[in-house]
Amino acid sequence: MRMLRTYRMKLVISFGLLIVVTLLAIEGINYSHVRAELEAASSANQERMVSQIRTNIEQRMNELTRAAIRLAGDKQLQQIAEHLPDAPHELRSAVMQRLDFETRDSGISTVAIYDKDNIDKLWNIHAPPLNEQDWARWRREGAKLAFSRSPSKWSLDHYTKPGGAAMPVMLLSQPIYKIKTYEALPLGVLQLSTQSDWITSQLEDMKQQRYGQYFITDASGKVLIASHSDDMGRQLDDPQAFAEQTSSGQAKWSSKEWIFWVQKFSAQDWYLVAVTPVAGVADGVSAALWESVTVAGIIFTLSLGMAILISHTITKPIKLLRQAMAQVERGMFNTTVQIDSADEFGYLGKSFNRMAVQIRELIANNLQTELARKEAELIALQAQINPHFLNNALSSIDSLALQQKEPRIRVISQALARMFRYSISGGAMATVEEELRHVELYLSIQKIRYGDKLSYGIELEEGLESMEMPKLLLQPIVENAIAHGLELQSGGGYVNVYMRSDGEERMIIEIEDSGLGMAPEKLKHLEEQMTLDRYGMKQEGEVRRSIGLTNVYRRLKLLYEDDGGMELTSSPGFGTIIQLTLPKKAGKPHGERADRRG
Structure with a gap:
């Protein structure tokens, strides 16, 4: 009875564990599906927002680029570039009107025209609010970029405020050519600058809407423009890993704490990056998880009660089998067990009865085999002959054959002796x-x-x-x-x-x-x-x-x-x-x- 109680307890515990594992598996799968749906929705929303911001920035840049191209193609502006720094006053007035028209409400901070070979020969339409070192650097980099083979003439730089803080600025350097019949002679550079406030404001708006943080980086993941000045120059990820992830121009990947969405600007080697905390994606799953745990606890309690009832019906036929086995252990091989159910226990009872019959037959067969073995041993003992006696007998036959001059008998006896010695x-x-x-x-x-x-x-x-x-x-x-x-x-x-x-x-x-x-x-x-x-x-x-x-x-x-x-x-x-x-x-x-x- 103690064995049956122990087995019954094991059975109840097994049922309970099975129920727990099943519920955990169901809840785990449900949690995974909900989390996957939230992540997919969040990912789609982030991709949409990244694409929207990138499109807005590129449209603004394209508008300024088209304006710069139109200005660089103006003949009066080309004449100013050809006669720097002493262009006629009337020519300057006419060009100023054209510049005011093209750059009105565009956010342009500075406009300058300078010679491509001598950057000191220039005309400042709007004087830049920066020191001479920054201004000289702008012109040097602009002259290189304007006449390079790069499809984009935009670059990111900075100017130093009186307090020493570096503020980002976007520069557009458009080449100015003098068009002749068969050639275009390079004259100078038209350089426009615009502060990045209009970009940072968009990035800050998206951050406030809880879509994550947005940055403009270079190909290595170094922040070029951010909504907060403290993030300027920050490295978002390992440079090599960032370059590998963004090699296709568009990517999404996760670290331990962050999820990254990246899209490359179409005309320059800049990347718009959205960064969202991993923990923030699954915030909506916690409530559903606790509800599922409550339901699982109720189901477990009901199932455990059913398991106790079922275990009683299972242990009853096992008790009968245990009693029959005890009788077989005592040598009562005619014992049978009566289990009339048509389930596995009924099959087990029939198998036990067949086993008892087979044991009886096996004992009988083993007895017959043992008797046959003993008979074979007796026959083998009877067939044994003293080797020395046989050897001496063959030697006597050989001597007798020699005395009687019977060579065939002697050959046979010698052959038999050698065969006998080989066999023993x-x-x-x-x-x-x-x-x-x-x-x-x-x-x-x-x-x-x-x-x-x-x-x-x-x-x-x-x-x-x-x-x-x-x-x-x-x-x-x-x-x-x-x-x-x-x-x-x-x-x-x-x-x-x-x-x-x-x-x-x-x-x-x-x-x-x-x-x-x-x-x-x-x-x-x-x-x-x-x-x-x-x-x-x-x-x-x-x-x-x-x-x-x-x-x-x-x-x-x-x-x-x-x-x-x-x-x-x-x-x-x-x-x-x-x-x-x-x-x-x-x-x-x-x-x-x-x-x-x-």
């Missing part, structure tokens, strides 16, 4: 040369028995003599070839053994006979017996013929697994070929030492 020598492995010598001894004995009815041959590829292979692997196959292949036909035949390499890592052994062969169905049956007869039990009739081959097959699989194999090829009237596959591995000789000891 230490280890389960031998070299190829030792194994083939053992087969040759066996075939020499069979040659004496069958005479001309039997012929044999052994071919060994050079270099394989020292390779390692299982001891007594080939003799059962050769014996099987003679007993079931050649002995049953009247005309005799041959048995040949070939050994060759199969690449760098494997070697092939083929035992070929010219016996009766086998029909396809008999060959298939033999192969099935080889793979199914796992215990090597005695078989009767045709099945008994597979014992030798089965032992060879099992030894190869036990020693080499997939690296060893055996294939049978046979056809009625054409004999049988058995092919063995072994891995190459250098070995140490054993049989020769056994011979020397004898």
